[in-house]
Amino acid sequence: MNLLVISAILAAMVGMRFLKPSMLAWIAIWWLGMFAILEFGFAVPIPASVIKIYMGIITLSLIAYVLTDPERVEQVWNPIVAFTVEKRFQPLLVVVGLLIPCVVAWSIYADMTKSKQAPSFARTVHPAPPDQITVHDTDYPLGFADNPYRTLEASAPEEFAARVQAGRDVYYSNCLWCHGDVMAGEGMFAHALNPIPTSFEDPGTIAMLREAFLFWRIAKGAPGMPDEGGPWESAMPAWENFLSEEEMWNVILFLYDFTDYKPRAVELH
């Protein structure tokens, strides 16, 4: 978030309040102010699709605001009526009348001359895994499989700690380059990759997944993704070619240990 920009916009809106704008102007100020915050208020820009949803909601709310009160309706409606019928506004009306086709023409022009972009592909980040995978000749039913060492956490804490330590070694000799030293997805290769390596600190990744899901992703890497996950896009290697099953389960323990997240439990009825 870009607090400076946001506070500037809010300050400007408060400032306008002192100018006692008409209801119509006030609504317009709110609309534009909210739009400016969404568009410029964030260090990482918000994608247009989300801005559209938000502005839709804001527009609806502003309409509701005006329409709940007959006085406000008058205050908004009267200037519009006055503008279209009163003599003194006629020159301006003509200008607006001419402006409308110009805006349409301009938007068509802007649309046609957009810079070329590769067609966007809505990659599904967490696609449904296959029901079963085979890693080094062992079959794993992903619906039920759980980390075989997870129970050690309660039953044998020392062994568990040792396994986390082993996982740490695996991580820092293999994953560090991409996923980064604090797991925020900013390893040294990250900037060259698209999609960039997952930040495990993000609450929307490992915190809401089961360990078997991670096991699948780590063992089979990007090539093992189904089509909607875009297996051709991601650089995530298929680690079954380099690591043992044990090492992969260990590194999963370490991921959760380091980030302090808990995996989603397997629920059996």
Added chain:
Amino acid sequence: MKRKLPPIPVLLGVLAMIAVIAAAFMFRFASYFDESLSYKSPTRVVTEQAETPRQQALAEQVEAERQAALERPYEEAEYRAFPRIGSRVAIWVVAQLHLLFAAFVLAVPIFAVTIEFIGYRTGEKRYDRLAYEFTKLLSVSFSFTAALGAGLTFMLIIFYPKFTNYLMSVFSPTFLPYVLLFFAEAGFMYSYYYGWGKFSPKVHLFLGVMLNVVGTCIMLIANAWLTFMSTPSGIAESGALISTWDAINNYTWMPINIHRVIANIAYGGSIAGAYAAYQFLKAKTDEERAHFDWMGYMGNFVAICGLLPLPFAGYWLASEIYAFSQTMGLTMMGGAFSWLFIIQAVLIGNLFLFANWYLWLGMGRIKGAERYRSFIWPMLVVITICFAVWATPRSILSTTEEIQAMGGSSHPVLGYLGVMSAKNTAVNILILTTFLSFVLYRRSGKIPTVSWAKLGNRIQFLIFLAAASTVIGYGIAGYFVDAKTRIGFSVPQVGSVLLALVLVTLIDSFLLRGAATTETNWGKIRPISQYILILLAVTFTWIMGLMGYVRSGLRQHWHVYGVIRDTSVDAYTPTLGYATTVVSVTVLIFFALIGFIFFLAGLSGKKSFVAEPTPEPRGGDGTLEAGDSPSPTAMQV
């Protein structure tokens, strides 16, 4: 004036024409009567002709084909195709229409009986009239439901014979009870409707209750079939039946039962509200307007009562789906179907916004509501923020440039809003705010006279504050715990909201005892409010269509998930655009049909209004008077 006779030439002409036509007929059909008149070829008649080898071969071929047809073994067809749109879309539309009508037919009796009961207890005639008005919408809808249900069954048998047969074999013990229940439903329904005012009130209420019991049983059975398709149980891997009861009591059966009963009430209320709005807008007199304004208000009230607990029921359903199959859960929430949930979120946000908006507009009909005008905009701000959070997508649709800027398809800030903790919090606050709107609406027509009024208000305020803080507190804590605990957090969140609802209502009922009431001018509401009622109904219908598709579509290429594969040509997931178009067309058809029902119901209601006065009795005892919604507790007596 005496007409002149037609001149003789004209008569002759007519006769001649008749003669010509008769002659033509004779020639045309003479051959039927006289063999010798029939047409003969001018060439020599060949009586005996040697067959050429080609003709011989052709004759043999025909004979062989006939023989083959006679000996063809009987084969079961797996699928048959519906012309043009394909079997799946055909079944989809008919099933959805059937569901929409069924939901309406099941829902209306629930609140009709409740309202009738209130009328019985309070002795106020207008409640009885209202209940009757609601019931009037039933009879035609009931026939439509049955017709569509029969259509659906036949279409299943025609287009999916093999699969239908399988379903029949698993659920064979359920079909006869279903038919019997249906008979009973028809019996209760028509005796309830036609027996209005003809039985003693208690007998009539009993009929209404039985109507509901039977209707619910019907729904439970039908839900077993369709939930089994998504989350089968009670069968072997081959599909062979092990236990019918387990097949019925599968993972999603109960969650769907609950979600549906509640959603049906909300939906039924909104449709009834739309009916009232339609009549309001058509109304010619102030009496009519007053009556239908009140009816629309009650419909909306029922809809909101149903709307409030729905999110919780929905989450339970979702978590059961997740528990049944992680794959299915991920398809739903993270995969192809997650976009549908964004649409759903936008629609549900709309429902809440519309419902509140209608209440705020409703304050216009109450004298003394001006006091609460300044509360509206903060509530609107809260609703807008919650709506935005609720509709924030988890994986965002974005261009390549945007993805690069964000570093992945989740935004560093919005990423925190797209997860369950945030959404649950948002929806609970939405519920609280909507309830607050209600409380204020009720309050606007009253001036409490009890000595502890100030204290009561403060306590109510504190309860709201406590519930809101609990919800937000758990929402924030949800970011720091594992998924299962986080899902568990939704229980205290919803719990505190429900508790607040109950406590505030309770305090209200004492606080407003003997309160001075100001005047409520039923019918003096801005017409825009009626369009909002109609929009609410349309939005509800659309959500039902959309979610019905989600439930079915989640099975992807399976008829019975993981057991019976769909091998038909339609075994693919349609694009979002296509699916939403089908849903929209279905909704349009539904409204065309329900419009017809409204029209019919309007016809029979015409007379009674001229005769009877405004439904605006004055109540002084503070229980249920004009301007008062029956409080939620009163509704639940």
